[in-house]
Amino acid sequence: MKKVFSIIALGTMTLSLSSFTHSRSLEFRDCAAEAWNAGTDAQNLGFDEGTVYDVTDFVYDACINGRDYSLLMLAR
Amino acid sequence: MKIIFILLFSLQCFAQENIEVIYKYQSNFKKEIPGNLMGEILSKSKRQLPKLDFILKATPNESLYKLEEKVSNDGQSQRILIMMLSLANSKGVFFSDVKQNIFIEQTNAFGKLYKIISDFHQLQWNISNEKKSISGYQCRKATLEFNVGNENNKAQNREIIAWFATDLNYPFGPLGYRGLPGLIIELNVNWDYGYILKAEKIKVLDNLLQIEEPQEGEIISETNFKKLSRNSEFNN
DSSP: OHHHHHHHHHHHHHHHHHHHHHHHHHHHHHHHHHHHHHHHHHHHHTOOHHHHHHHHHHHHHHHHTTOOHHHHHHOO | OHHHHHHHHHHHHHHTOEEEEEEEEEEEEOSOOOSSHHHHHHHHHHHHGGGOOEEEEEOSSEEEEEEOOOOOOOHHHHHHHHHHHHHTTOSSEEEEETTTTEEEEEEEETTEEEEEEEOSSOOOOEEEEEEEEETTEEEEEEEEEEESSOTTOGGGEEEEEEEEETTSOOOOOGGGOOOSSSEEEEEEEESTEEEEEEEEEEEEESSOOOOOOOOOSEEEEHHHHHHOOHHHHHTO
């Protein structure tokens, strides 16, 4: 019985770990996509590669650190 | 003979004068600001960049142009400032040496500090006969056209209009625009989200001016720098 419980516990732990990894990876991909889209907007508007990179990097950094970059824009 | 010597000496002194010029930014957007994040950044730039001073220090042979240093301890404010400056190509330090035929742009790009090296004498200006007076200086018009990225993206075309004063014998201007027979008093970077950099104060300096070439940064040619893109760097 003890053995069965251990197997279940181990299975649950593995499952939660795998879903944690999955959700982290989704979060990462969202930030990357958000940043990439912002950079593409900058490129389409006609900004150069350096500016496009700066915008992409700014959005990515704000996103992974959980900051709302629109609010940052409003700050003085 | 004595008079001629004094006259020549005076002319020599005048020719060796050093100057300090403060340029101010003014937005010159021809298109409506979009309703996305880029629009918010553009709006913020339009409000904030005119508050900054950009300084050009020059001898008749060398010059250094950069944003007057502002110390900020807030990392986020600093990042936003850098991004706004990037929109106006103004985040770097621009160094010129006429005699050595060297132009250096020191800038942080794609997550790394670079020293982009090119020739001082390379911009193919088209000087016209058009003249206008700016801040008491009689200026002539010069134009330059180029593309900042993909030739197929017309939005990346730029038309530069420089108004230079032939009375001020310094072949320099803001953002590394250079090589004209006189100081650039007004620079118009003309495109959808363009801007104007105009000399607000021109100060003749009595003291000796030491202009130092930027030291730090990975040395790269202008051609190789243009090949870098966010595609390679962002995927690291």
